[in-house]
Amino acid sequence: MQPVLELEATVYTLEQMRAFDAPQIALAGRSNVGKSSLVNALARRKALAKISATPGKTRSINYYRVKPDGFYVVDLPGYGYAKCSKEERQKWAELIERYLSTCPTLKALTVLLDSRLEPQQLDLDLTSFARKSGITLLPVLTKADKCSQRERAERQRQWRDILGGIAPLVVSAKTGMGVDNLWASLRKVVTVGEVRGSALLDPFGSAKRDVSLADAAPQGGPAAHPDAAVDAPAPRPASESDATGE
Numbered sequence: 001m002q003p004v005l006e007l008e009a010t011v012y013t014l015e016q017m018r019a020f021d022a023p024q025i026a027l028a029g030r031s032n033v034g035k036s037s038l039v040n041a042l043a044r045r046k047a048l049a050k051i052s053a054t055p056g057k058t059r060s061i062n063y064y065r066v067k068p069d070g071f072y073v074v075d076l077p078g079y080g081y082a083k084c085s086k087e088e089r090q091k092w093a094e095l096i097e098r099y100l101s102t103c104p105t106l107k108a109l110t111v112l113l114d115s116r117l118e119p120q121q122l123d124l125d126l127t128s129f130a131r132k133s134g135i136t137l138l139p140v141l142t143k144a145d146k147c148s149q150r151e152r153a154e155r156q157r158q159w160r161d162i163l164g165g166i167a168p169l170v171v172s173a174k175t176g177m178g179v180d181n182l183w184a185s186l187r188k189v190v191t192v193g194e195v196r197g198s199a200l201l202d203p204f205g206s207a208k209r210d211v212s213l214a215d216a217a218p219q220g221g222p223a224a225h226p227d228a229a230v231d232a233p234a235p236r237p238a239s240e241s242d243a244t245g246e
């Protein structure tokens, strides 16, 4: 049976987030990575999630209930919007960090990564934080229709190396590529607790939560964690305007 995605609630604070006790999969990504488009593709609807003309404006957290399964897809605010103030970025990071660190029913974090871009510092910060916190990562490369198959495969390999063997899924909200695979992974991670074998289970899964996303530098800034950029090439300025959220 094809799952259905329904917007159940929109909240703004950690206190409001604590009201949800069903299993949850968080969805995060840099502003403009294609998160809203992917939610719509998962829902097979055109306008469930708003595709923003002014990226970075939405600070809300949307709880989508998956039926009939019963778990939530928790759509977190996009991060790293260049025009946000430092204070706003700090507030985002603290909220996300506290949610990810304390939500007792969190099953996984789906991190959306732009398949056209070299790994960006903020993506490295978030994935590094998740791995050190023992959170199951489900990385997803978006906008796959904008790359050749060879570029996609290279980007997948690059991220797999950075993430210690976890190869991202490749999706396109535009063509629908990979969307069924993503659904299968989301459902599996909720029921089984892992997606593709032990590769998804962090080798340092029991590591202390000793990293702070709140220290994350704005996009293009210095690395927040000395080890966040291991094996990763330096982020390069995005050349296409819709790749940066500006």
Ligand SMILES: Nc1nc2c(ncn2[C@@H]2O[C@H](COP(=O)(O)OP(=O)(O)O)[C@@H](O)[C@H]2O)c(=O)[nH]1
Pocket (backbone or CB within 6 Å): 029, 030, 031, 032, 033, 034, 035, 036, 037, 038, 050, 051, 052, 055, 056, 078, 142, 143, 144, 145, 146, 171, 172, 173, 174, 175, 242
């Ligand atoms: N070609 C292509 N464009 C996409 C895809 N997903 C999103 N976009 C475009 O990227 C821009 C940002 O998308 P949006 O979903 O609002 O990103 P968000 O800020 O992460 O929610 C919009 O112009 C979308 O039309 C995709 O799979 N393929």
Ligand SMILES: [Mg+2]
Pocket (backbone or CB within 6 Å): 035, 036, 037, 050, 051, 052, 058, 078
């Ligand atoms: Mg959006």
